[in-house]
Amino acid sequence: MIHANRCAAWTVDDLLASQDWIVTLDDRAAADLARAVRKAADPDKTLFDYTRSDFDLGGADAPIRAAMKEVRDGTGFAVLRGLPRAALTEDEFRLLTWAIGLHTGVARPQGKASQFLSAVRDAGTVYRSAGGRGYSSNADLDFHTDGADVVLLTCYNVARAGGESRVSSSVTAHEMLRAERPDLAALLHQPFYFSRQQEQAADEGPFYPNPIYDERDGLLFSKWNRNRLRSAQAIAGVPQLNARQHEALDLLDEILRRPAVMYSMYLKPGDMQILNNHVTLHSRTEFEDHDDPALKRCLFRLWLAPPDGVALPESWRPAYRSVEAGSVRGGIVGQGYDDARRGFEARQAAELGMRLAA
Template sequence: MSAIAASQRPLPWTARQAREDRSWVVRMSDAEIQGMRDALNHARTLGKPLLDMKQADFPLNEAARGVLKRAIDITQGGWGMCLVKGFPVDEWTEEESRLAYWGMSLYMGVGRTQNRASEFMNDVRNEGGEYKVKGGRGYNTNAGLDFHQDSCDVVGLLCRRTARSGGTSKVISSIALYEAVQQQRPDLIAVLKGTFFHSYQGTQDPSQPPYYRCPIFGSHPESFSARTNRKNTDAAQRDFAELPRLTPAQLEALDLLDALMPSDELCFTMELEQGDMQLLNNYVTLHSRTPFEDHEEPDRKRHLFRLWLAVPGSQPLPDDWKEYYGDVRAGSVRGGVRGSAITQAFLGYEKRQAAALGMLFETWRPLVQQEDMARILAGHAASQSETAAA
């Protein structure tokens, strides 16, 4: 077992290491696969809405439960990523695959809402959306994506259909990225740990401002964390004139990240095959994908199911990440974007699921509301004026 695989904490890795050491890949056994089939067959007979389901409604055998726990544990350790292969999606309809994936999630974490419609499971497929526009998101387009993290502890993708060409997944270690910045431009580390404003792209709760503050690199004394999405940082500058402008040092730091992330040394590529589940720890990895071309037949078009999960074994986050994540305690229910259509069914589900998994849970409330942000920006403007006058 490699040093990375054996580690109980995330470590930096290079593209070469990910190619040569495949300990982050899990191939399911026949017993594990059969456990998924049997649980789905039971769940189908119940006809329950997804948000009403409990683990007992998707009764996995010990082997199947074990492989899901092992996969999540791998994301919290050395690699920060896991690829589980062998889900029999070729045997299942689209709705059966959706039901099965949700049933599996009941053993992995608490699902988080992902968009302005407050959906808790997204279909990643080309539905004619646009990426780099106001309010644009990547999951409903066929565009290549910037490197980014999703807004949760772990993002999970279950691949139901592959593209005719393209759609290659790219992953890098954000710890290795930090080390590369430290080696090349140590003066920019402090810049990247400072305040950056990012656009919510319309996914915020109506009580929240349309943007939030979060550093690129976290400052927790024990746990590494990174969060970057250049598209949303640029959108905040483009769409909101009241925000402070990025400084020359901030622009230089973001440009350096853009140069480093796709490099051959850091960027590992993988093809997600039918029946693969990719799990990524969003604090210690970043991901993107290449553009893709679809098949003509509707049921052969590229299609993945996406879950955003808060997981029981998650790390603590820096205090200044609370504005965005809502809770920074290890093992807490956090993350997601609220959107404007949260239902009572979802609120009941997340509280019940947190209790089932023994996770810390606080009822969500906005930590920064629109009026709070107005005061923050007024104070910032006043400070800038005093500095200029001095």
């Protein structure tokens, strides 16, 4: 198997040797973003009322596009530094995240409430529960992929301690698996079953099948979330994992955390981390938050279907609904998916020349 994008098979040493994956905005670009958000902000508008034309990214447009190109064709992730955090309120920074998304793809819903933009903060969620979600807890998270092609995470406030971000290449992990245990690597190309964490839409079941790895057009894709796999084991109709499957999954998680494979970083206020979920996996360490509500850890998470998204393996269809290149796909449709959301998707897809899923 030859992977067409060799840059996605990186190690920590590779990232340290070449830092093309870090893109920094200059002062003019940051000022352009702050100006665009302040000009467009309207308290009477919902996120779905805004359009791309409301936000002139100015000097930030080219660096943002460079970061997105790195995510698609390079390492599979990028850090965009220098967003105007100090110049904006929390609500304005949230809107800035949305504005960047309007210029780079179609936002995807993220949960039971069909929210298209999530605040990543400790809301007391129990991560390891039937309906648990990591973004609303302070827990140490398993390595996982999110449910869309690309995830953008913008940092507004950091925790008092902890909350370190970790990223590993799923392509590198697969190469190591094949070299060390080809029998177990082959198992990960077979279907596994994942819980929808009680957030399924009316036309969806409580779980879905998806291999951990699959291929299409010379590209390797990964999808992995141990928490959802563990939850699915308690759902009627889900086949129970056997010993060899457990062994394969345990080895994958061990490889992902090896020092040569796992890159660790602390996001700073004004940073945006962008991840290609098909070739990277990410996690986060447990954190201890501030007592002052104004200082508590806060990031904003946006899931995107980009207009230049490649075709996905057919086995991704139960999770993504569409696997065609350049289509609006992925996300957690949830139970609040209404006409306002449908209308937003149709308008944004038309602006970007993308196809809506059937």
